[in-house]
Amino acid sequence: MPDDEIQRYADQHTSSEPPLLAQLNRETHVQMLHARMLSGHAQGRLLSMISHMVRPQRVLELGTFTGYAALCLAEGLAPDGELHTVEFNPELETRIRRYISAAALTERVHLHIGAAADLVPALGGPWDLVFIDADKINNDTYYELVLPQVSTGGFVLIDNVLWGNKVLDSYPVKPSDKDTHAVRAFNNKVQADPRVENVFLPLRDGLLLVRKL
């Protein structure tokens, strides 16, 4: 059975997006380049589900884009919990803030504009749930920055770990394709990391679930 048929079936048997997220998803696809970067329906519902399971006090997201995943992750926050999200591109700020406000989350969702590696140390910890979804070549930098700040038993999720299936051995990767080499090396490193347990979910473009021991 083709993968997209399975994906369609999975979408049809996943709870619908809340109306505000459906609007943001549509708006992103109509108005933005690279709209595929947005987590989307099924992955968004998974992020929300994980957040509801963890009931995190503090969530960190690296790579906000239009704010879709941030709003999904915020759905399961503990009653006095907060989410911090970091985005490099200042042109995205107005739209992100508009949606945080429309979701009535201005007190609990904090947007930081700048480079993740510069801003994360000042945000401190502990984090109960981290979503790494920025520039993939730096996955390992972000992982090493945040892992010491993740609570024992806390979770780190890393997106796009299939990297368009280019991580597979059958894909002939060019030496110049630095992103693919970085994603492959990062996935292999986590697999061998005694500090964590991990599950690789082949959902959408691949989501790696990591629990800190």
Ligand SMILES: C[S@@+](CC[C@H](N)C(=O)[O-])C[C@H]1O[C@@H](n2cnc3c(N)ncnc32)[C@H](O)[C@@H]1O
């Ligand atoms: C895949 S998109 C994020 C999608 C979003 N998490 C979602 O699921 O809807 C990646 C984002 O990371 C941002 N980004 C790239 N490099 C970054 C950096 N060094 N620090 C922070 N954000 C960065 C990009 O501008 C882009 O908006």
